[in-house]
Amino acid sequence: MDYSKPIDAELFPEGCERCSLTKFTGWMAFLGVFFLWGLYAAVRILAFGLGETGMDDYFGFGLWITLDLAVIALGAGAFFTGALRYILNIDELKNIVNLAAVVGFLCYTGAMMILVLDIGQPIRCWFGYWYPNVHSMLTEVIFCITCYCIVLILEFVPLVLENRQLMKNRFIHALAHNFHVYMPVFAGIGAFLSTFHQGSLGGMYGVLFGRPYLFREGFFIWPWTFFLFTLSAVACGPMFTVLVCTLMEKITGRKLVSWEVKELMGKVGRTMLLVYTVFKCLDSFTWACGLLPVEGLTFDQMFHGWIYGKWMFWLEHALLVIPLIVLFIKPMRQCRPVFYLMLFLVCTSITINRYVLTVQGIAFPVMPFDRWYEYAPNWAEWASSILVISYAAMVLSLAYRYLPMFPQERELNK
């Protein structure tokens, strides 16, 4: 027994160092405090209903839906990186695809947890499958998200099976190997499901013809927001994966993924960002100058006061255009702090987009004699959102400590 190593060192990935178990337990306890606070809020909400939240009849959607949409977009790195790695065979991405899958798994399971809280009758959550309305975008979301969540579990399981001690079991070893053999199939199914539900989440807003802030025309049954959501997700998903990786590196003090791989992810995201930004700007222009006047409204009427001010609209667009330009200029892209900052700004823009569509979109008073109301999430909504974030941080910490997520780690830390 080597007493210089942590007591659980035999569980660590081969050749990788980790902090002491005491330090790790302290870190988990720190996260656990937030987790328990969120759990208390979640239990209260399930026991006493949504009256515990800050939502009302004018804001049936709020922080939770914003968070759901944001994490689902940011978690898109899983399907997109998986598709690039396993279907297009971009081999370098094998060094980050495990992390992308874990982040995706955490984002989607987190979103599912929030959705259970968000529906007024959680016990009827199965109705979506039993009585589906095929005309509703939400039905497509329910089906695709749950199916994709299963795919993500199937992508996460082989990583768990690759734990050093588990791999000593011959059956588990063989099982893990076979999972890997079929991984391109899972990646393909994941790409199909994820493309559709990312789009359907956008379509959910675009079909609301009673809401001029949200309604969009489109192609066949899909409003333009369907395509914008998919494009924005594939742009910010890889970027978010890189940011998570870098944050883990800062916290652990170890190099996990090489700069070249990160830059490649950034370039992939940047290319998709270019497509998204072009279509987003076109969409905003046609909405402001075409759709709104037909409904007797002006661009100025869509905004009100500070909290619903135009600054948010311009900020969302600026945080797409500026990073796009910077990421195309090689010397600037290769300055690492600038690179990470630009990725962060893109993720911020996508989060603002989800917020604006969710809250400002329904805050706009369509009836001329109605008024703007304000929405502020209360402690229960914040706490349950933090529950999901702390859950993700705890699982990610465990995965980092015990699972071989980063194939380059040993090499980079020699």
Next chain:
Amino acid sequence: MSAETKEFKIKWGMVIDIDKCTGCGACMVACQAENNVAPAAVGGNKLRSLNWLTVFRLSNRKPFPDHEVAYLPRPCMQCGKPSCVAVCPVIATDKREEGGIVSQIPPRCIGCRYCMASCPYHARYFNWYDPKWPGDLSQALTPDVSTRMRGVVEKCSFCHHRFMKAQELAVSQGRDPYDLPDGAYITACTEACPNGAITFGDVNNPKHKVHELIKSPYAFRLLERLGTDPQVYYMSKREWVRREGDNYLENEKTGEPLKKLG
């Protein structure tokens, strides 16, 4: 996928004469009592209180002495092209019964509130709390209307139980339940309005008063430009009131864009 306009042989409609409405709120009270709408807690959040029918105050936004106000009762519009029906993921709301009333099935509703987000009229209400009936109020519940549980959405049903009762009566008297005479079926708000501002009937039936009223040059519908095709009409001889019924660009004349849209 967007909704489609649904047409029926019978189309129950309401015409509300805003010039006759004093904003007394009798319609709201009658609606609450008739439909077992749970009362809000005293001092509670007004945006969480259940009001299937809400009276809005309209203003011409001019200073004294030109200032004018009007009151606009807003039930569910029972839209011909309802934005809520297409979006509900579990078909807890539908529009397929003769008469064109948009149904709401509380035991089916999962409480996702997507229908509320879709409705520009804010005609849908969520049960944020368990319904409570203070004192002996539960003894006064209408037996024909089921109460709703916490966590589901509810809305005006044009007092659908009255429609069923009127049909049952017609059948028992050997009359056609799909050809009810004018006044055989009216909503509680129509009955309660002291000024007769609300008229209810089948807008497709020439024998019903509403059939003519909706053809008035002073008749309009709320947010007609959005294409929801409401079954609730309003009337006012005051142009500013009619203009408040929809969104207009500054250079547009009242009602003109609708003529262009056909």
